[in-house]
Amino acid sequence: xxxxxxxxxxxxxxxxxxxxxxxxxxxxxxxxxxxxxxxxxxxxxxxxxxxxxxxxxxxxxxxxxxxxxxxxxxxxxxxxxxxxxxxxxxxxxxxxxxxxxxxxxxxxxxxxxxxxxxxxxxxxxxxxxxxxxxxxxx
Amino acid sequence: xxxxxxxxxxxxxxxxxxxxxxxxxxxxxxxxxxxxxxxxxxxxxxxxxxxxxxxxxxxxxxxxxxxxxxxxxxxxxxxxxxxxxxxxxxxxxxxxxxxxxxxxxxxxxxxxxxxxxxxxxxxxxxxxxxxxxxxxxx
DNA sequence: ATAAGTGCAAAGTCTTTGCAGATGT
DNA sequence: ACATCTGCAAAGACTTTGCACTTAT
Numbered sequence: 244x245x246x247x248x249x250x251x252x253x254x255x256x257x258x259x260x261x262x263x264x265x266x267x268x269x270x271x272x273x274x275x276x277x278x279x280x281x282x283x284x285x286x287x288x289x290x291x292x293x294x295x296x297x298x299x300x301x302x303x304x305x306x307x308x309x310x311x312x313x314x315x316x317x318x319x320x321x322x323x324x325x326x327x328x329x330x331x332x333x334x335x336x337x338x339x340x341x342x343x344x345x346x347x348x349x350x351x352x353x354x355x356x357x358x359x360x361x362x363x364x365x366x367x368x369x370x371x372x373x374x375x376x377x378x379x380x381x
Numbered sequence: 382x383x384x385x386x387x388x389x390x391x392x393x394x395x396x397x398x399x400x401x402x403x404x405x406x407x408x409x410x411x412x413x414x415x416x417x418x419x420x421x422x423x424x425x426x427x428x429x430x431x432x433x434x435x436x437x438x439x440x441x442x443x444x445x446x447x448x449x450x451x452x453x454x455x456x457x458x459x460x461x462x463x464x465x466x467x468x469x470x471x472x473x474x475x476x477x478x479x480x481x482x483x484x485x486x487x488x489x490x491x492x493x494x495x496x497x498x499x500x501x502x503x504x505x506x507x508x509x510x511x512x513x514x515x516x517x518x519x
Numbered sequence: 520a521t522a523a524g525t526g527c528a529a530a531g532t533c534t535t536t537g538c539a540g541a542t543g544t
Numbered sequence: 545a546c547a548t549c550t551g552c553a554a555a556g557a558c559t560t561t562g563c564a565c566t567t568a569t
Binding site for chain 1: 433434436439440442443444446465467468469495496497498499500501502503504505506507508509510513516517
Binding site for chain 4: 247249267268269284285288289292307308309310
């Protein structure tokens with residue numbers, strides 16, 4: 244990949260910035276099309292993957308098996324969300340009121356492991372209020 | 382699902398206990414076969430899914446798109462692992478020396494959201510020491 | 520010219536599902 | 545008998561890849 248971005252790559256980045264939240268590759272593709280941009284799905288996947296490898300985009304795989312992508316603004320200190328995920332219906336609600344509970348010790352430890360950390364995810368799994376009566380009934 | 386377990390369900394649980402670590406449905410299926418158990422892959426998937434819905438098994442989807450399942454021994458206090466995941470090669474190493482950094486506030490908040498929490502995952506993504514020179518080279 | 524980017528369709532993976540047969544109470 | 549469980553193969557969903565074509569330097 245070169246330093247200069249192609250027009251399609253620029254447009255992908257642009258939309259990622261615009262929405263500033265998680266989006267699936269397929270949804271991003273639809274978005275691009277709707278804005279009159281002719282682009283192939285494979286291209287979207289390919290560029291998202293390379294952005295991910297560069298540490299510019301984070302990926303979160305949800306219960307359905309879909310990957311959601313999001314621009315990483317500031318790799319360490321910036322605001323980011325964790326989620327409550329319903330394992331029954333897949334509903335995923337961000338934990339807006341909660342500070343990230345990560346301690347410094349964790350990142351220190353990661354350095355020991357010689358990993359170059361781009362981002363992290365913290366996800367909670369269980370049943371949402373709607374699914375609880377449906378699943379717990381027996 | 383009834384209260385009584387079928388022999389195949391018992392066997393699946395047995396192996397999950399034996400290994401006491403994450404395993405994919407496919408690997409579990411192989412394991413069952415190797416122990417001379419004739420069982421279909423679909424059955425493995427089906428039972429893992431129902432265990433998951435009951436909150437007895439946790440699921441973690443890894444970079445390859447595969448799901449790993451693990452018996453939940455004690456939903457709140459028990460030891461559990463978080464991981465460093467290489468987004469290039471998929472290598473996933475447990476953070477053994479790190480305490481779970483979750484604060485009480487997180488679980489309190491989750492109650493507000495009326496979620497019934499079964500388990501959580503905390504995952505770090507980046508490049509492992511082997512992949513760093515490969516990816517960062519340009 | 521040369522290297523990188525792209526589209527399309529085919530292939531690949533993992534997982535789910537329909538349905539008929541087997542199992543168990 | 546009746547409800548549940550199971551196997552198999554087909555279907556589904558998302559993602560990746562091969563290859564030829566286009567674009568940009």
